[in-house]
Amino acid sequence: MAILLLGLLPIPPKLAKSSRADKLQRLLNADTLRGVFEHIFVPLKGAAREGAPIDCADGKIRRCFQIMSGWIADHVENVTLHGIKSNACPKSEVPPEELGSRDGHHRARDYARYERYECENPSLDSETHDAAHARYTNETHDIKRGQNVFQRLVRVSTPDLYMPDMLHIIYLGLFKHMMDWIQGFLKKHARQ
Amino acid sequence: MRNPGRCLLGVLPVGLRQPDSAQVQPFRRALTCVRSLLDFTMMSQYRSHIPQTIPYMEEYATQFHETKDIFLEFRISKRTQEKADELRKELHRQRAQIREREPPSQLRRIRDDDSEEENDQRMELIDSESNCNFVKMHLISHFRDHIYMFGNIPMYPTEYGELAHKEQIKDGWRRSNKIDAARQILSSYGRQHAIRIRILNLEFLQRARADLPTEVVEHLEKTRPTPTPPAHRRILKGRCDNIHDVVDFGRACDISPETICRELIQYSRLSLPPERRQPETPAILRALPVELLMQLEIPVLAFQESGVYDIHRARCTGARLFRDQTSRNDCVWIQAGGENMYGALTRHLTARLIALFKIRSGYMQQDTVYLLAGVQFLSLVDSG
Numbered sequence: 001m002a003i004l005l006l007g008l009l010p011i012p013p014k015l016a017k018s019s020r021a022d023k024l025q026r027l028l029n030a031d032t033l034r035g036v037f038e039h040i041f042v043p044l045k046g047a048a049r050e051g052a053p054i055d056c057a058d059g060k061i062r063r064c065f066q067i068m069s070g071w072i073a074d075h076v077e078n079v080t081l082h083g084i085k086s087n088a089c090p091k092s093e094v095p096p097e098e099l100g101s102r103d104g105h106h107r108a109r110d111y112a113r114y115e116r117y118e119c120e121n122p123s124l125d126s127e128t129h130d131a132a133h134a135r136y137t138n139e140t141h142d143i144k145r146g147q148n149v150f151q152r153l154v155r156v157s158t159p160d161l162y163m164p165d166m167l168h169i170i171y172l173g174l175f176k177h178m179m180d181w182i183q184g185f186l187k188k189h190a191r192q
Numbered sequence: 193m194r195n196p197g198r199c200l201l202g203v204l205p206v207g208l209r210q211p212d213s214a215q216v217q218p219f220r221r222a223l224t225c226v227r228s229l230l231d232f233t234m235m236s237q238y239r240s241h242i243p244q245t246i247p248y249m250e251e252y253a254t255q256f257h258e259t260k261d262i263f264l265e266f267r268i269s270k271r272t273q274e275k276a277d278e279l280r281k282e283l284h285r286q287r288a289q290i291r292e293r294e295p296p297s298q299l300r301r302i303r304d305d306d307s308e309e310e311n312d313q314r315m316e317l318i319d320s321e322s323n324c325n326f327v328k329m330h331l332i333s334h335f336r337d338h339i340y341m342f343g344n345i346p347m348y349p350t351e352y353g354e355l356a357h358k359e360q361i362k363d364g365w366r367r368s369n370k371i372d373a374a375r376q377i378l379s380s381y382g383r384q385h386a387i388r389i390r391i392l393n394l395e396f397l398q399r400a401r402a403d404l405p406t407e408v409v410e411h412l413e414k415t416r417p418t419p420t421p422p423a424h425r426r427i428l429k430g431r432c433d434n435i436h437d438v439v440d441f442g443r444a445c446d447i448s449p450e451t452i453c454r455e456l457i458q459y460s461r462l463s464l465p466p467e468r469r470q471p472e473t474p475a476i477l478r479a480l481p482v483e484l485l486m487q488l489e490i491p492v493l494a495f496q497e498s499g500v501y502d503i504h505r506a507r508c509t510g511a512r513l514f515r516d517q518t519s520r521n522d523c524v525w526i527q528a529g530g531e532n533m534y535g536a537l538t539r540h541l542t543a544r545l546i547a548l549f550k551i552r553s554g555y556m557q558q559d560t561v562y563l564l565a566g567v568q569f570l571s572l573v574d575s576g
Contacts, residue, residue: 001349003356005364005381008374072348075327089330100324102257102333163348164331164338170233173328175197177267178229182204184266185222189215191207 007040009033030083030147037081037149044068048154068153071161074168082111082158083147090162093141111158114143115151201230218262225259228252236335236345237495246336253332265318272321276314283310391415424501428548428563430486438551441482445510445547445566453477456551459564468560470553483550484510488565508545508565521545526567543567 012029015022044066046052051063073081082090087099092106117134124135124145138145150158204226208219232252238245268276287306335345342348364377394412398404435441438456442449453474460470471477486509491501506522507514514520525540546566553560 001352003352003360004385005356005360005378008361008377070342070348072350072353074350075331087325087327089327089334091334094330097323097325099327099330100257100260102254160341162334163342164335164345165348165350166233166236166345167350167354169328169331170236171197174229174332175233177326177328178226178263179196181263181266182200182222182226185263186207188265189208189218 007036009036030144033080034147034149034151041153045152045154048156065155067155068161069156070163071150072163072165074165078162080147081149082162083144083149085142085144088142091159095140096142109141109159111148111151114138114141114148118146197230197233201227221259221262225256225262228255228259232256232332234495239344239346241339241344246339250336253335260324264322264324265315267322267324268318269322272318275321276317279313279317280310283313424491426491427489428485428487428550429489430507432484432486435482435484438478438480438482441484441547441549444484447546447566449478450474455566468553481552485548485550486510486512488548506545508548510547523570524565524567526569542570544570 010032012025012032015025047064047066048068051065053061054064056062071078071081076086078090079086079088084090087096088094089099089106090109092108094106098106114137117130117137121128121131121134124131124138137143148158150156150161205223208215208223211219229252232249235245235249235252283306338345360381361377364380365373367380368376391412394404394408395416398409398412432444435444438452439449442452456470456477457472460472464470486507488506488508490504490506492504494500494502506524507520508522509520511519521544523542523544526543527539528541529539544567546568548565549563551562551564553562
């Protein structure tokens, strides 16, 4: 696996509990991040739409369409990039109270729809029916409005960008929880 | 966390052995839960899948979800804990009022009943309030679709990204002059990468006998890295000072020199070829030069890999303290006997390390050093 550094993202200092001023700062941070990503993705958009000539191993030059198909990141990074709340899944529209249940097929996230709502309703505070609907969608699907950096990419399926990752989900996530549970279990049954 | 995951299933049943009648069910359920999560993890590490392996993985995930409620009570949030405390206080207050009227002779029985009721109420509250609704619990349900769409799961790890953070950003920052750091960090790794690719290209051209300028050839010869031997050997580390012969060795390990001599003679008789047998005179054996060591690095083939080794460290500190806490003498698997001995253990036995040492051959003309380990076999106590 080869990893090349394309850019350094601006990381703002952490904010404490939300106040009104912080809320504005958060919005500014998210906008800045989106601006940086738009800048990074500029070459990708042209290549996905028109294709780009690339040397092939057989000596010929081929027209290739580079389409982004995955983004390797941990959950917190995914939350920031997809513009969702921290207890939401970037791939499917699962309500927070059903995160631990096994069954239930949840609809895949439709980022294009969220984007459409956002374009149609520039202000969520208005009293129109559409604005109320958009507000409802944002709340039920745990979306932070207008903070998805993958918007307007060509030929990219945004919910499929999410890549599961053993290190953070299993080793640092479930295993760590399980060790705590087992400790509690052993203590309860006096087996220490 | 990766290594605890490996030994957890070996250790937990030992911790939960000999349950009483009320514990049998919960213990079985807890073990099933842990086992199914570990099985699921193992399956998701597979480098390739066939249509049969994915349902297996799914089955383990389902089993884990079905049995995870056994650990539900250990997922208490602070709010639930506060509620439970409040409930207990409320109960206590109510009872204090009632109890004033009871005769003292019945107090003991009443107190037992009370604590039982308290426990029941607490469990009820926890059952209704606690849940396993956190995002990582949900994310494992996407593993299946991911395998169908993109192939195996370890193919897209975050480890490389995290490592690149050091190599590409932190090292870049250190090399920069800290004034216009961002730009220098960005160009630093790109430059290194380009040089590495250039060297590879030049080496290829050299092998293909292309016409290269002499200074390029000289530079390639100078910078060519010397191949390091693969580290697939067991390595002894942590030499102790002041140990010169068997007598010192016995004193350090609290074993009498006679015992050591006896064991050495036995080893020489059983394991060495006849022409290399060691002298059996205690006086010679006692004077043999010995080095005592504290750590053995054992390369173990990584799970699902062919050329990658994990290093397991077996430590044996004797009576000395390990990191100023307690002494540490690890348990190890010993290969002994034939292929079909000891049932499922296939000729492996568990033993505890007593000492790791190097000893020179008893004959002066033989320049051989034997690397040995003293072990004590573990036996079953109270039928396991």
